[in-house]
Amino acid sequence: MLTEEIPPEAFMEGPPPEADLLLQRTLGTVRAERTRAVRRRGRLAAAVTATLIAATLAGGVFVGQGLGGDSTHLFEGGTAGGARMSVQMTNTDGGVRLVATVDGITDGEKCWLVVRTKDGRTITAGSWLSHDRSVTLPAAAVVDARDVTGVAVMGTDKRELVAAQVDNT
Known part of the structure; x- marks a missing residue:
């Protein structure tokens, strides 16, 4: 059925x-x-x-990489104690982009990368703990490249370890 x-x-x-x-x-x-x-x-x-x-x-x-109109500056500095620094600074919209290569800083030192301006300000752009090799540090700061007078590495006690001045020529 x-x-x-x-x-x-x-x-x-x-x-x-x-x-x-x-x-x-x-x-x-x-x-x-x-x-x-x-x-x-x-x-x-x-x-x-x-x-x-x-x-x-x-x-x-x-x-x-930046649109047309950006400019890149390269400047270097050093100390008698053997610390060296070279900085590549690129002007971008809204600030500067930095690539700093630092060598010769005492191993274990706490370091701050600071940007110095014409009006006396210091702007912290990066920090790291140094070691016995050179370090390449990408960083940025909100400041116009025309206002930058130099870049420095500062220690914990606010002493300058090495600096590079912008060549205004």
């Missing part, structure tokens, strides 16, 4: 013998074309996404 409710097609494997083979082939072709179209759209979306990411990264590098 229960088997009377189930259609006879449910007990068959594959299409019934009297099925329209043309319809089956047409449906198979449509399915294959749809699969190809979906894959093609996926590849196109992936290519567009990769291009956008590459363009964004390239734009970020360009902006990170």
Whole structure:
């Protein structure tokens, strides 16, 4: 009695013998074309996404290096005790970006990198604990490059360990 409710097609494997083979082939072709179209759209979306990411990264590098009008200054200083410092200062929108390389500071000294301005201010741009090797410290300060007179490394007791003055020539 229960088997009377189930259609006879449910007990068959594959299409019934009297099925329209043309319809089956047409449906198979449509399915294959749809699969190809979906894959093609996926590849196109992936290519567009990769291009956008590459363009964004390239734009970020360009902006990170600074747009036209930025100027870079390099100045150096040293002490009789053998401490040396070279500073690369780049003027950016909103401040200066510094890369200071310091060598010859006593091992274990707590150091602050400070920027000195024409009006006598000192702006802390970075800090570190010295060691027996040279250190390269990227830093930044919110001050116009035209106002900078020099960069110094200060110790914990506010004594100057080494300084580099901006060459205003």
